[in-house]
Amino acid sequence: MAAPDGRGADPRRIAALGTAVLEANWRTTHTVPAPGLYPHQWSWDSSFIAVGLRRVSPRRAGQEMDALFAGQWDDGRLPQIVFDPHRDQDYAPGASFWQSTSIPGAPRHAETAGLVQPPNHAWAVWKIHQADPAESRRRSFLERSYPKLVRWHGYLTGRRDRRGSGLACIVHPWESGTDNSPLWDDVMARIPDDCRTPLNRPDLQHADAGERPSQKEYGKYFWMAERYRDHSCDDEDRDYPFLMEDPLFNTLLAVSELALADIAAELGLPAGVHRERAQRTAEALEQLYVPELGCYSARDAITGAVVRKATVNGLMPLLLPGQAHADELIATLNGPRFLGGGALMVPSYDATAEDHNPALYWRGPAWFNMTWLVAEALDRLGRTGQADFLRGNIGKLAAEHDFPEYVDPWTGAAHGTRSFSWTAALALETTY
């Protein structure tokens, strides 16, 4: 068999197979991330899914975002999950854990989680519009989405700027989208694991235990979710123990704020305010740059300590225009920590770290969304050859292995669940 280097993959086949996965995972108003493991609508998944879906149906991509916006809270937050009420037993913690309809400010007609996920939504909305501007205008898609996105960003730059540093904090590893990343290890060590909710793990019926967070990690995840929920998810719990500033989350906020500028301009509204906000977030991100790693990292907003670990999250500021450390970030990307050892896609965690594990979730394997984001950044920097190499591998490995959740960065061996929606959507996207 030829080495899976991305060359020779048939784009029509990748697109057809990817579209079929998205079709199979569509549920009336939204796409589930994967049929068994993730039976509800997830926030940042929907944006990645919509980016691919717009290539075959901009209308459906718009519906995907509308369904997520239906779960928006009064304070502007877009929830991590909008639950399918018929699937409560199939994922934990589910709607019966959050009981969101009895939390002040949560929607009355949709059951949601109280946490959030990385803010890639305005970026997706702008891309959906660009796919078919006439259809978007007919449906007033931008008019409808813009105020919701402004409120969403207002929540993140307001109540979530817990340290007053100009950066939004995440309050739970699930909010990072990179759940068991080594970035959270130090703070996780001080989180109790004696949650009150019985630790039900429906996820283990769909993925190998060795490819999912451990039972101990789950005890801590539930403990934090309980504490956040029991404080009405109001972000005013002064002793809440997990507050992290993440470079991935804040980069996507700045990139999305720039998309809001484009959306505002298209609607004939002032765009400068969004460009200024994006600039402020980009400047604040500089507090997270770690020269000796040659990339950004996360900061514990309670202790002020910056984590000294290189993860794919820390490469994401490459997406920002005028990035001051572009050369260092490219050198790190191409060095032994990431692509230097001949990786086909970008490892989620420093390949030279002793605890790097190429098969364990966010602790080593390569994910399709992260690799796609890096390819986007390389394109913007004019490094189209390397961007094409990564995109070629996204399409090829996705189609070869039934659209896996993640892969071994070097061998391309598939891990996690299959028929994973954002893998399918972004593989489809690479064929355009």
Ligand code: 9WN
């Ligand atoms: C918790 C749905 C989500 C993704 C995350 C990924 C994983 C959930 C889980 O699946 O997280 O949100 O149960 O592990 O880490 O990025 O959004 O695909």
